[in-house]
Amino acid sequence: MHEFDLINKHFLRLSKKNKSSLNLNDDVFFDKLKELIVSVDTYVDGVHFVDFKKPHLVIKKILRSSISDLICKGVEPKYYFISGSGNKKVFTKASLIKISESLKQEQKKFNIHLCGGDTVKSNKLSFTITSIGFSKKIIFRNHAKKNDDIFVTGNLGDSYAGLLMLKKRIHIKKNLMKYFYYKYFHPDLHLKIAKKLLLFANTSIDVSDGLVSDLEKLINKQKLSYKLNIKDVPISNNLKKILKSKKFKKINFISKGDDYQILFTANPSKHRIINKIAKSLNIKISKIGKICSQNQKSQIIDENGNNIDLNNKGYYHTF
Numbered sequence: 001m002h003e004f005d006l007i008n009k010h011f012l013r014l015s016k017k018n019k020s021s022l023n024l025n026d027d028v029f030f031d032k033l034k035e036l037i038v039s040v041d042t043y044v045d046g047v048h049f050v051d052f053k054k055p056h057l058v059i060k061k062i063l064r065s066s067i068s069d070l071i072c073k074g075v076e077p078k079y080y081f082i083s084g085s086g087n088k089k090v091f092t093k094a095s096l097i098k099i100s101e102s103l104k105q106e107q108k109k110f111n112i113h114l115c116g117g118d119t120v121k122s123n124k125l126s127f128t129i130t131s132i133g134f135s136k137k138i139i140f141r142n143h144a145k146k147n148d149d150i151f152v153t154g155n156l157g158d159s160y161a162g163l164l165m166l167k168k169r170i171h172i173k174k175n176l177m178k179y180f181y182y183k184y185f186h187p188d189l190h191l192k193i194a195k196k197l198l199l200f201a202n203t204s205i206d207v208s209d210g211l212v213s214d215l216e217k218l219i220n221k222q223k224l225s226y227k228l229n230i231k232d233v234p235i236s237n238n239l240k241k242i243l244k245s246k247k248f249k250k251i252n253f254i255s256k257g258d259d260y261q262i263l264f265t266a267n268p269s270k271h272r273i274i275n276k277i278a279k280s281l282n283i284k285i286s287k288i289g290k291i292c293s294q295n296q297k298s299q300i301i302d303e304n305g306n307n308i309d310l311n312n313k314g315y316y317h318t319f
Contacts, residue, residue, distance in 0.1 A: 025221060026141045027069040027205065037133045039069035045125035050166050052090050052125055056098035057185035059127075063106050064187050065208060066129040068260040071189055072206040073140075074197040075133040079115045082129050085122035110191055139264070143203040144219050148265035150226065150289035151274065153190050155236045156211060156261060157253035158183035172242065179238050187260040192281045197264065200273050204264035210257040212300065212310055215289075218263065223294040230254070231303045234286045251302065255310065265291055 007024050015021035020031040029038040043062045045052060052058055067077040082103075084091070107113060115132075162184025164170045165177050197204060205218045211233065215226055233254050235243075243250055266274060271287075278285040292298075302308045 022140070028073055028075075028138065030073075030138050032136070035134050035136050037070055037073065037075045037135060037138060039066060039131045040128065041066045041069070041131075042126060042128045050163070052095070054185070055090075055095040056102040059099045059102045060106055061185050061187065062127055063103065063129060064189055065258075065260055067110060067112065067131045068187070068189055068206040068208070070131055070133045071191060071194045072197075072204045072262045072264075073135075073138040074194055074201070074204070075135045075138055076191065076194050077110065077112050077131050077133045079113050079132040080129055081115055081117045081132075082127060083118040083120070084125075084127045085120040086125040087121060087123055090125050110189070137198055139197055139201045139204040141203055141205060141218060142221050144222060144224055144265045144291045145202055145267065146224060146291060146293055147268065148202055148291040149268055149271075149287050150215070150228070150263070150265050150291060151285055151287055152207065152211070152234065152261050152263050153193065153283055153285050154188050154259070154261040155234045155239070155284070156207065156259045157235045157239050157250070157256075159187060159258040159260075160253050160256035161239055161242060163256075163258065170242070170246065172245075176238060176241070183236075184258070187258065189260060190262065190281070190283050193262070193277065193283055196277050196281070197262070199277070200266045200270040201264040202266055204262060207259040207261045207263050208257055210255040211259075211263070212255045213257070214263055216298075218265070219291070225292045225294060225296045225298040226289055227292055227296075227299045227301065228289040229301050230308075231301075232286060232288045234284060234288075251300070251308065251310065 012024055015024055020029050022028070022030060027039055043049065049058045049061065063080065067080065070077045103114065158180055161170065162180035165172070165180055166184065203218055205214050207214050212228070215228065219226065230251055235250065235254065239253065242248065274285055300308050300310055
C-alpha cells in the first residue's frame, strides 16, 4: 500500500477538524494563530542510511533532511527534538561523543537548539526528529498556478552518486569520491533563502524522494500537469564527469532523491526578483519546467527534446 493510500484510508478522517494538519498532505503542521510550524521525520538503519559506521555524519544528514521541511516552506527552524532507538553496540561511548559533537556543529551552523527527545533500547537502530519553527505565513503544497514556472535551487544528483559509491556500485578516483561522500552526508540547505521564498513562490517542497516524485506530490491534488526539461536541471561539474565517463543517464541520478534542494513554482512575472535574490545570496536557482493545464499530459523532455517515460520516478514509501 502506498503511503498516501494508507494516510487517506486510515488517518485522514482523524484530522478533519484540525485545519492546521493541512489535510495530512504537506510536510508540516501549521497553526496560523500561534504562528507555529512542526515537522516530524523518522529514519531507519538500512532504509534511510546505509549503516552507522560514521555516526557523526549520519546524524548530520538526518538532522538536515528534517529541518529542510521547514526551510522549503519559507520558515527558519529554531528548535528540534531527537529520539533514538538502539543498543549498546551502536550507542557506544565513542559514537555518542561523535553524535553530540556533530549536533553541536549543526546547531551553530543553522542557529537551532535541542529541546528534548527520548531513547529506547532496541535491536533496530532508528531516529525520529521533530523540527519546530515560527512564522505568520508558509508556502503551502498544492498552490501551484497554471503557467507557473518550475524552479529548483542548487544541484541535483550528487547525493545519489555518493550513495552508489558507498554501496560500491561506482568506482572512481578517491579525491572525486570524497566530493560525493561529502554531498551525500552534508546536503546543502539554503537557510538564507527561507524567508525570501515567501516573496515569490506559490508552492514548494524539498527534493527528498526524487525530482519527479516530489514534483508530482507538489501538485498531487490539483487539476494540473507539468512539463519538465531534463537539460535544464542543474547538476555539478563533477557529476557531469561521472555521467560522461560511465555513460550514465542524467535522469537516473536527478530522480533518486536525498538532495534536499528546494523545488518551487512561481509566476513568470517573478523572474526578476528571483534572479536578484539568487545573485545577492549567491544561490543557484534554475528554471526547469512549466506548470500546465490538466488537459495536457505531464511531460518529461530529455536532452534531445524527446518525451520519455520514467518507470522509476523516485522513492515511494509502500507498506
